[in-house]
Amino acid sequence: MTAPSLPAPARAVALAAWAVFAVFFLNGFNFATWASRLPAVRDELGFAESQMGLLLLFMAVGSLLALPLSGLVVQRLGAARAVVIFATINTAGLVTTAFAVSEGADWVVRVGLFVTGVGTGVWDAAMNLEGAAVEQRLGRAIMPRFHAGFSFGTMAGAGLGAVAAATHVPVQWHLAVAVAVSLAAVLWCVRLFLPAGKPDGGGSRLADDSRGADPATAVPVHGPGDDRSRGARSALSAWTEPRTLLIGLVVLAAALTEGAANDWVSLAVVDGFGTDNAMGAVGLAVFLTAMTGMRLLGTGLLDRYGRVAVLRGSAGLALAGLLLFGLAPSLWLALVGVVLWGMGAALGFPVGMSAASDDPQRAAVRVSVVATIGYSAFFMGPPLIGFxxxxxxxxxxxxxxxxxxxxxxxxxxAARPLPTAAGSAGAAGGRSVEDGDLPGAKDRPSTVERPN
Structure with a gap:
């Protein structure tokens, strides 16, 4: 990294990019730590498929109740404080759930998952909004790399879960230690987020110069103290925008494709091919690895071919992978399908978030709407698949x-860039951050993705 040699504004953005990447990683790590132990949870509780589907529904309900208000919550608290508070709630929920599983306390498990869902939903929305602010400051696509950070986290969580399952580590101790360490890392990372600015009676903030930011190049970052009545009206109006709703539908399809794999691939491998729980965790790890690799490639693909072409190709890969996994007669061929499935599921969510944030002034409310629509599938779809x-x-x-x-x-x-997106991104001008300072970046011109 060469961030220390950059001008102060560029160095602040570079550090914020790495911090957002790390927070995405930790969010994914927490989720996969839980998902990788679902076969053990099923065994300890003695649940059938429909009972597991109902169990996961409690996490879905928690997230879906929290997400519609997430944009207003982040505007009021700021992204950093929102991440801290709701990552703590997520951790508390997972620890409660893990120990309740070990005691066979079904209803406590459900309460723990509901709390986990609330924490997960707002934490996710807050980190996406911070990622959108960083992307706008950079003036080029980087959201897929942030979501690659999430995927790296899920890979790490699934890998650790596979080791824990193979060595028969109790679920409660595995989850408790893993998510506690994750929370400590979150508390450290958010200190490097972009400054949210100070209340001034207005609706949005410029990332102020408290860390050297140039007001002429700053992008609005919503922070504490925003006018709540105006924020509420803005949030409601976003639900009437056809483009925002269609982007939400794109994200919904991608989120269901990804979420179903996260929740059910491990069990589908175990029950579908008569293998052990460790191999089920390996199946999940294969999916997450394929998705991570595609997200690392995604920025280059977007720059070269544009959002629409990349999303169409992704849908084709996902469809082929799903059919192969569901119909393959052997485990190895099904795992090839898992690879295609993971590649196809990789870019829909991050590209949708980027599309929703094309206009920085409306990014918070639009990302909140798109996230709510998407997560209605991410959380509700997989439990219904269980039934x-x-x-x-x-x-x-x-x-x-x-x-x-x-x-x-x-x-x-609907995901085509807005006509104003290139202008707003290019307004920063000059050298904001070197490519080598970004997570997974390669040397290439600082350009905004071309419209299709």
């Missing part, structure tokens, strides 16, 4: 995801 799996088995049930993939494919044109 279907009770009738037809996990692998066959997962084939239903092909339907929203096709629907998303039909509306990807």
């Amino acid at each position: 279907l799996a009770h009738e037809v088995g996990y692998r066959s049930a997962l084939l239903v995801i092909a339907i929203p993939v096709v629907v998303g494919l039909l509306v990807v044109g």
Whole structure:
């Protein structure tokens, strides 16, 4: 990294980019730490497929109740404080859930998952909003790399889960230690987020010069003290914007494709091919690795081909992977399908978040709307697949995801950059951050993705 040699504003953005990347990583790590132990949770509770689906529904409900207000919460608290508070809630929920599983306390498990869902939903929205602010300051696409950070975290969580399952580490001690360490890291990382500015009675903030930011190049960052009545009206109006809703539909399809794999691939491998729990965790790790690799490649693909072409190609890969996994006669061939599935699921969510944040002034409310729509699938879809799996088995049930993939494919044109996106991004001018200072970056011109 060469960040120390950069001018103060550019160095602040470079450090914020790395901090956001790390927070995405830790969010993914917490989720996969839980998801990788689902077979053990199922065994300890003695639940059938439909009961597991109902159990996961409690986390979904928690997130869906929290997400619609997440934009206003982040505007009032600022991204850093929102991440700290709701990462703490997420951690408390997971620890409660893990120890309740070990005691067989079904209802405490459900309460713990509900709390986990609340923490997960707002934490996720807050880090995406901070990522959008950093992306606007950079003037080029970087959101896929932040989501690659999430994927790296899920890989680490799934890998650790596979080791814990293979060595028979109790679920409660595995989760408690892992998420406690994760929370400590979150508390350190948020100190490097972009400054939110100070209340001035207005609606949005410029990232002030408290860390050397140049007001002429700053992008609005919503922080504490925003006018709540105006914020509420703005949030409601975003739900009437056709482009925002269609982007939400694209993200919904991608989120269901990703979320179903996170929740059910491990169990589908175990039950579908009669293998052990450790191999189920390996199946999840294969999916997450493929998705991570695609997210690292995503920025270059977006710069070269544009959002719409990349999203269409991604949908094709996801569809092929789903069909292969659900219909393959052997485990190794099904794992090839998992690779294609992971590649196809990789870019829909981050590209949708970037599209929703094209206009910095409306980024907070639009990202909140898109995240709410997307997570309605990410959290609600997989539990419903669990009910279907009770009738037809996990692998066959997962084939239903092909339907929203096709629907998303039909509306990807909504993700084209706004006519003002290039101008606002280019307004920063000059050298903001060197490519080598960004997570996973390669040397290339500082350009904004071309419209399709």
